[in-house]
Amino acid sequence: MARTKEVTIVTYRDIFQDQEKAKDRYTQEYQDLSALIVLDQSDMKLIGAEDGDLVLVENEWGSVVVKAKLSEEEDSHSGIAFMPNSPWSNQIVSGDTGGSGIPDFKKVVAKVSSSEGDVITLRDLAEQMKV
Amino acid sequence: MVNVMEVYQLLPKTNCKKCGYPSCMAFAVALLGREANIEDCSPLVEESKYEKKLEKLEELLAPLLSADATETGMIIHTEKCYGCGNCVVACPVNVANDPKGVAIGLGPKSGKAILIVEDGVVKCVNVDECRRFGPEKILCNACIATCPSKAIEFI
Amino acid sequence: MSICTGCSLLCDDIEVELEEEGIGTTKNLCRKGQGHYESLGVERLAPSVDGAEVSLDEAISKAAEILSEAEKPLLFGWGNSTLEAQIVGIELAKKLGAVIDDTSSFCQGYLMEKILKGEYPTCMLDDVRNLADVLVYWGSDPSSSHPRHMSRFSYFPRGDEKRQRGYEEDRNAIVVDVRVSPTVEIAKSGFFKVLPGGDSEFIDALMTALSGKIPKVKDKKKMLGLGTTLKKAEYGVIFPGLGLIYSLKDEIDRLDPLVAKLNEVSEYKVIPMVGHYNMRGFNQTLLEETGHINRVSFKDGVEHGPQFAITEFLEKCDAVVVVGSDPASSLPAAVAKKLAKVPTIVIDPHHNMTTELAKVTIPSAISGLEAGGSALRMDGLKVEFEPVVESGYLSDAEILARIKEAV
Numbered sequence: 001m002a003r004t005k006e007v008t009i010v011t012y013r014d015i016f017q018d019q020e021k022a023k024d025r026y027t028q029e030y031q032d033l034s035a036l037i038v039l040d041q042s043d044m045k046l047i048g049a050e051d052g053d054l055v056l057v058e059n060e061w062g063s064v065v066v067k068a069k070l071s072e073e074e075d076s077h078s079g080i081a082f083m084p085n086s087p088w089s090n091q092i093v094s095g096d097t098g099g100s101g102i103p104d105f106k107k108v109v110a111k112v113s114s115s116e117g118d119v120i121t122l123r124d125l126a127e128q129m130k131v
Numbered sequence: 132m133v134n135v136m137e138v139y140q141l142l143p144k145t146n147c148k149k150c151g152y153p154s155c156m157a158f159a160v161a162l163l164g165r166e167a168n169i170e171d172c173s174p175l176v177e178e179s180k181y182e183k184k185l186e187k188l189e190e191l192l193a194p195l196l197s198a199d200a201t202e203t204g205m206i207i208h209t210e211k212c213y214g215c216g217n218c219v220v221a222c223p224v225n226v227a228n229d230p231k232g233v234a235i236g237l238g239p240k241s242g243k244a245i246l247i248v249e250d251g252v253v254k255c256v257n258v259d260e261c262r263r264f265g266p267e268k269i270l271c272n273a274c275i276a277t278c279p280s281k282a283i284e285f286i
Numbered sequence: 287m288s289i290c291t292g293c294s295l296l297c298d299d300i301e302v303e304l305e306e307e308g309i310g311t312t313k314n315l316c317r318k319g320q321g322h323y324e325s326l327g328v329e330r331l332a333p334s335v336d337g338a339e340v341s342l343d344e345a346i347s348k349a350a351e352i353l354s355e356a357e358k359p360l361l362f363g364w365g366n367s368t369l370e371a372q373i374v375g376i377e378l379a380k381k382l383g384a385v386i387d388d389t390s391s392f393c394q395g396y397l398m399e400k401i402l403k404g405e406y407p408t409c410m411l412d413d414v415r416n417l418a419d420v421l422v423y424w425g426s427d428p429s430s431s432h433p434r435h436m437s438r439f440s441y442f443p444r445g446d447e448k449r450q451r452g453y454e455e456d457r458n459a460i461v462v463d464v465r466v467s468p469t470v471e472i473a474k475s476g477f478f479k480v481l482p483g484g485d486s487e488f489i490d491a492l493m494t495a496l497s498g499k500i501p502k503v504k505d506k507k508k509m510l511g512l513g514t515t516l517k518k519a520e521y522g523v524i525f526p527g528l529g530l531i532y533s534l535k536d537e538i539d540r541l542d543p544l545v546a547k548l549n550e551v552s553e554y555k556v557i558p559m560v561g562h563y564n565m566r567g568f569n570q571t572l573l574e575e576t577g578h579i580n581r582v583s584f585k586d587g588v589e590h591g592p593q594f595a596i597t598e599f600l601e602k603c604d605a606v607v608v609v610g611s612d613p614a615s616s617l618p619a620a621v622a623k624k625l626a627k628v629p630t631i632v633i634d635p636h637h638n639m640t641t642e643l644a645k646v647t648i649p650s651a652i653s654g655l656e657a658g659g660s661a662l663r664m665d666g667l668k669v670e671f672e673p674v675v676e677s678g679y680l681s682d683a684e685i686l687a688r689i690k691e692a693v
Contacts, residue, residue, distance in 0.1 A: 015430045019321030024328045087615045095620025101595025102392045106532035107482045126642035129623040214316035216437035236443030238299040238314035251320025279429035279468035
């Protein structure tokens with residue numbers, strides 16, 4: 001059974017992703033810049049993933065396969081992970097705003113584990129929504 | 132930053148003088164200063180026993196010899212650049228040459244700025260105005276310290 | 287000289303050479319603005335109904351038909367529209383008795399309301415450049431979201447009379463964030479790291495420090511130092527970003543006493559880091575019309591409340607118009623998929639996730655590039671602009687006017 005690590009995910013903005021999105025969001029480039037999760041070294045080690053491997057991120061709201069990226073921060077942030085704000089990260093953000101109208105984008109609790117799956121394309125994500 | 136010992140270790144170290152320099156160490160210094168080319172060392176290029184060293188040397192010096200490096204030893208990694216203009220506005224030469232433009236945060240107005248933003252990324256022009264240029268160089272690093280993505284470096 | 291509508295800084299010193307195939311060399315555009323200009327050359331949305339391409343007139347007619355029959359329509363988007371388009375949009379909402387909402391609803395709404403109602407002190411970006419000596423980037427990363435923010439206004443440029451010696455001597459940048467963002471890289475000495483959701487505690491500790499007492503944190507010296515720095519400011523400016531908004535969530539009003547305290551000890555202004563180029567324009571226009579900045583229903587007079595926020599109203603509405611926005615991408619998937627269950631009409635220049643779920647798509651001009659108009663910069667400055675290129679596309683204002691006439 002794959003080892004999992006529970007993390008709190010904070011979504012962020014990345015300029016290269018924004019530039020690509022402004023141009024054309026149906027490119028492989030946009031997918032590569034968006035469908036990723038930045039993990040602390042010790043968390044990567046625990047789940048047996050290396051920089052560039054695919055991982056499954058899931059919680060009660062949904063699941064998504066993205067690329068794991070090794071964090072470049074000097075200080076450890078084990079238990080905290082970062083994902084660029086994108087349709088991929090939105091698969092696991094809670095749909096319950098408690099009536100406030102404001103979703104919980106920057107404190108998403110999810111389990112991360114190694115994955116044999118594929119990263120879903122943007123078009124397929126849209127198809128999924130129609131079901 | 133590449134240092135001269137690293138370069139020296141990849142040369143034949145025979146002091147044959149075929150390159151025109153009195154020793155391999157002198158040639159290494161000249162290579163780093165971009166006053167000589169790797170091809171000037173004919174044994175390195177022609178003899179098969181130095182094949183691995185040649186390969187490593189070319190790799191080591193690639194950033195220095197690339198089109199991005201200016202005579203001041205400044206390399207701009209445009210693929211990392213945010214186009215934020217911090218370096219443009221912080222550069223002391225820019226500020227002195229363009230007081231009504233970049234000094235107050237606007238795009239360059241005087242035509243005498245040395246760092247400008249073109250096509251979304253920074254570009255170095257008029258490089259001989261940079262304080263790091265020439266034998267009297269000052270090790271100014273305003274453009275490096277203000278960059279959010281470490282897109283500018285000096286070698 | 288042309289303008290960039292890539293973000294709410296509305297840079298107006300852009301130089302662009304036009305070539306036959308589109309955009310040639312540009313000057314002074316940041317990477318994000320460059321992407322925005324380059325989008326001129328990307329495949330454009332075509333008018334369609336139920337996935338089949340139709341004429342523009344047919345698409346507009348169908349949209350009007352759907353809206354005329356709807357009892358609870360929702361009009362959403364607006365941040366990427368000109369003031370002129372926003373005014374027509376609000377009139378359309380009134381005519382239909384619809385609900386109208388924009389992205390501020392799940393973004394900078396609270397702070398924008400405080401600013402527009404005069405409850406938080408604010409200033410112009412030019413004041414920041416000329417006067418500010420302490421800059422607090424709280425939960426915001428301008429290097430990534432508004433790349434020229436720090437070089438044009440807030441940190442690096444010199445002021446006209448004051449702040450002439452440069453950022454190292456004249457300015458102090460404080461960055462509060464959960465991670466080492468690119469903005470932290472250039473202001474390391476002023477970096478305060480917080481845990482996700484930890485901004486509430488940070489506010490408590492800071493309030494304590496500002497009152498001259500010992501805060502209950504690990505690094506007491508650093509927090510006390512921050513208190514001193516903030517107190518000594520001549521003119522401080524806080525730039526709150528989404529990091530702060532989403533961290534505080536329901537407790538966002540905890541900022542009120544902090545802003546008040548800071549203004550007791552010194553002078554502090556707040557400028558929220560608005561994303562879309564004219565979100566402030568919509569908030570201000572709707573406020574003038576209805577007394578509210580977002581989440582308004584025109585069904586029975588004017589009503590306002592969280593039940594009219596897009597995340598809540600998507601369940602209840604029976605038609606949606608999306609103008610220049612992509613909620614299918616920006617909302618949590620669990621909410622966004624409700625867009626597929628309702629007839630959705632999208633007015634946008636390009637394809638995106640929302641257009642894939644739409645019943646009717648209507649292509650529009652990219653405002654600022656292909657259509658002129660006016661907008662409000664993030665600090666409220668009104669900026670007027672002319673188009674840079676000619677194109678056959680109608681502006682969103684024109685499209686909305688035609689729909690309004692036909693319903």
